Amino acid sequence: MIYNNIANLKQDLQVESRFLALDVGKKFIGLAISDPSRTICNPVGTIKRFGNKKDFPKIEQYIINHQIELLVIGLPIHLDDSESEISQFVRRFVDNLDLFLSKKMKIILYDERYSSSSARIFIDDHLELKRKVSRKKTIDKIAANIILETFLLDFNK
Secondary structure (H helix, E strand, C coil), rough: CCEEEEEHHHHHHCCCEEEEEEECCCCEEEEECCCCCCCEEEEEEECCCCCCCHHHHHHHHHHHHHHEEEEEEEEEECCCEEEHHHHHHHHHHHHHHHCCCCCCCCCEEEEECHHHHHHHHHHHHCCCCCCHHHHHHHHHHHHHHHEEEEHHHHHHC
């Protein structure tokens, strides 16, 4: 089930449960997970994209293995609040994932402005990653973590 806002979502959530954030790209999906109290989150990995038929079961395994109640999926929005081709790509991804999960998983799209650029700055300042693939995978999971951290700030207001 896809939610449009946090207020409606809060009514349907358990008191304690884990959230999983996805930073969806065309090559990788970054993942970050919260603790059950929804105060701490950590980047947990990336999924190399091979198409929805192969990617969705991997996401489902994260949901099952970590007892996830909510998927927070980053939606790329321009500074002027308009959407782009990648925004539409993410929306289609979410609609298809919702169908794959039989509309039983709670999902919310969340503005991910600046998450990837913030992740790049963090990596440049704190990590030395020379290989392009390692760097990209790290950016994606840190971007997912930034999406989740920002979402949790709004959620816990």
